[in-house]
Amino acid sequence: MPKDGGIGASSKRREDVRFLTGAGNYTDDINIRGQAHVFFLRSDVAHGTLNNVDTSEAEGMPGVVRIFTGADFEAVGSIPCGWQVTDRHGDPMQEPRHPVLAHGKVRHVGEPIAAVVAETLGQARDAAEAIVVEIDELPAVIDMKEAVKDGAPKVHDDLTSNLCYDWGFVEENKDAVNKAFDDAAHVTTLELVNNRLVANPMEPRVAVGDYSRSDDQHTLYTTSQNPHVIRLLMGAFVLGIPEHKLRVVAPDVGGGFGTKIFHYQEEAFCTFAAKACNRPVKWTSSRSEAFISDAHGRDHVTKIELALDGDNNFTAIRTDTYANMGAYLSTFAPSVPTWLHGTLMAGNYKTPLIYVNVKAVFTNTVPVDAYRGAGRPEATYQLERLVDKAAHELGVDPMELRRQNFITEFPYATPVAVEYDTGDYNATLDKLIEISDKAGFEARRKESEAKGKLRGFGMNCYIEACGIAPSNLVGQLGARAGLYESATVRVNATGGLVVMTGSHSHGQGHETTFSQVVAEMIGIDESMVDIVHGDTAKVPMGMGTYGSRSIAVGGSAMVRATEKIIAKAKKIASHLLEASESDIELKDGAFSVAGTDKSVAWGDVTLAAYVPHNYPLEDIEPGLEETAFYDPSNFTYPSGAYACEVELDPDTGHVTIERFAAADDFGNVINPMIVTGQVHGGLAQGIGQALMENCAYDSDGQLLSASYMDYAMPRASDLPFYSVDHSCQTPCTHNPLGVKGCGEAGAIGSPPAVVNAVLDAMRSGGKDVGHIDMPVTPARVWAAMHGAEANAARVGAVGSNAKPQPE
Amino acid sequence: MYNFEVERPTSVSNAVAALGRDEAQPLSGGQTLIPTLKARLAAPSVLVSLTGIEDMKGVRMEGDKLCIGGATTHATVMREAEAHYPGLASLAARIGDPAVRNRGTIGGSLANNDPSACYPAGALGSGATIVTNNREIAADDYFMGMFETALEEDEIVTEVKFPVPDAARYEKFIQPASRFPLVAAFVARFSDGVRVAITGASENGVFRWTEAEEALNGNFGADAVKGLSVSADGMIGDLHGSSAYRAHLVGVMTQRAVASIA
């Protein structure tokens, strides 16, 4: 019987009422009296010396309030990076200055050079066209391997090279790993590209800065996944505003996918300009601007090798990755190819020796940072393509090769520094075989062949790490932030309550899920619980939402705060019931004395807390409000197995996804419907990456896929009806809800299954090409099958012109 | 967008007069022009809207010709041409999405002559006549290359007359991002001959694949075109496909169109 409320119930998403009826309050809906508009003049060249920015004519244009250039920000801090990686030799990464507005040089197409504040957006734009910018173009570095060669043009003249860091993990294992390769019975090698992506949240970024002279108070409304992080980074490092003078509000946010984690120049600009102009200042990104100013995702080029012994046991993995940082370090960019990627290279397998090398490289492209999955999709893709390739080379069943090497005992300490607490990889694989109807595949293949089509089946496993933690460990790894979460539970006199969470919902349905947890714990109706987030003036300092951390970390903080509430409420109840506190039980929203029929309702206790006439004032304070900060002791490790079935048109190379099955282990599940929805969305993005999404630059650093005319987004008609299952549940052992996190799994787990399926289809047509790079577009499939070139454009940075790699 | 004025004439002659104003430009469905204006890539000072001209709207048979007003939307053609010329209706039905089809017009599409647009293939493949405010132009003389047509300054497409073939089929292979044709073939079979028009492929815009036409005139079947190929020289090569791939798709799309009506 499905529950009709509380933990485990598929409660309808309460926030959707406002989202779907136009009652949402997004940042662009915020218009403050007297507000002026800003238009950013952005660089249209990738690399150049910025000789002069002449604003004199533009200053006199109608409606212009003030024009800012890089010179206005010389006394202002650099946009900070939130993670410092230490390289193989123990040295810190190279960290360039990141100005609010370009100064001295421009380093990527889209970098803001000047900002015009005017009465209307049209006037701001008109004036921007009258600004005369003198740039001496310099050769652009786009291809990562070219960028690290001696003599390559430098993105940052004051750094020694374009190499941000050369990271080895675990450096001490390197020799043992190399020896294992020398001793291997078989070695499988794979070179691949993890294609650069543009996150494309439905709502583009927006920032509104406001300043009140009466109390010297700054307010920034922004499309952020973590308003406190923005307040800290921008206040402390860029603008020098103490936190009590700076409020950051992230109201309804229409999707983030990682790209709204980071602190961006436009936020700092609007905050700064609001005071400088003594007017509210608003910026709303156009879609075109989003393509060249939102941090991009992925963009790794990797060589990975697997060593096996004579019995097909994995003995070692060695990887060599180039990770694109773009022109500047975005907030968490350095952590993505390292701690969020290298630590996952064990996957689901008991490979005893692993060595990961990552070279992070500056190029004249938009900064690259976390995008749904962040590092874990890159690790999963490499590993699961590699294992599949090994199985074909060895002539064994890819599923069985995986099964043979599965980790089966937990906790399991990997050779890449993390310890998996629980999991059951055989269970999710068995479930996958069932829900994908693997048994019926051959019959379906015959049907496809009868239509002149090729059909392929591909699968993969995945493991990921969510709820990044604990703070003291991530501090050692270079994080410049803590990674706990906060919650305040404020109970009102009449029993309703408000939870103020440091997590931030930008589509995930926290208001529903979080209410379910608290309602269940107290035994009240979900409608009595309200969730507040996204405002530093209301919520205790919290770290926001990314890395599928909200329920595992934010939910845990909320549970802790609610436990404190219940403990205090029991004290009050024991007084009201004149019974010993240890005899008080809370059930279905009422406190009773064990073994008696004496009870007092939740609402009577909450009323007593605020109208403490009959109250143990000598023992406890009035009121019922508690705060908790929760710092997890470990990551959580969701895992699963995915399968994809494709049909391939050999005449055109066109691939359609016919079936997709996902068997996930998310531990305990609070709201199965919401979890299913999260998997659906993740799958759409993972399939989008595998089949069509491709952010491509030409060798001059011009973005070729700068609009939806050239950047292909998946649509409903590109996707099948999924079979999604999360009934395999090994609860997390170290957080109070036993939850693991489900937000990124779909995007992490799906690309290898798609590519494995396409290669399987090609093999069934007599073409074994070994590997094909994402996105697996029709042109690429056709080219791979005919040994031809797929694309005309030379697009080095992202390997978009990658040719198939015949064996 | 820059500022502009809008004129809303209700007759062709008033429209032509309005176009005589300085920096005036016709606006039909706006599905190409409005995005261009928003990106500030064009700066007309007067937009002359054609959609209020009743004479330029509608689908009707005149003798054995299907006549479509220049300001008729793709959605209207999709519905109203179905009974007369299903091959063309099906082409219109696959342009863009419903929002685009409800505004975009045949005249706008033919005037724009995007090398990847659908209607140029339908018009050239049918041997249509493009009617303007002062002359009639055979499709064979109308398309002059990428975004180039025989239209003079201030000349407007008022109507398009289509001879109706015995059978026709439009095969469209979409570019995954824009969903315009990456390559599409329009094959029309008339009692006196076959016409094959290809869009999306060539750097010179829509073209007739005469070699295929000749082969099909001899023997109308997919096999007739199987051995044929077009050269990759002069084919578009971009992020979405090389010129060799496009040349290959010309053959595949043509074969499929033929197979479906043979």
Ligand SMILES: Cc1cc2nc3c(=O)[nH]c(=O)nc-3n(C[C@H](O)[C@H](O)[C@H](O)COP(=O)(O)OP(=O)(O)OC[C@H]3O[C@@H](n4cnc5c(N)ncnc54)[C@H](O)[C@@H]3O)c2cc1C
């Ligand atoms: C999302 C999207 C998807 C699309 N997909 C496709 C597709 O799959 N296939 C396809 O073929 N097209 C596609 N289009 C383009 C669409 O069909 C346009 O409607 C068409 O190309 C232009 O017609 P319009 O009426 O909108 O013209 P407008 O945008 O109003 O005008 C286009 C140009 O033609 C001129 N013009 C307009 N009407 C006339 C006239 N009667 N005489 C002379 N000049 C005139 C204008 O001055 C302007 O220069 C798509 C457009 C969008 C936005």
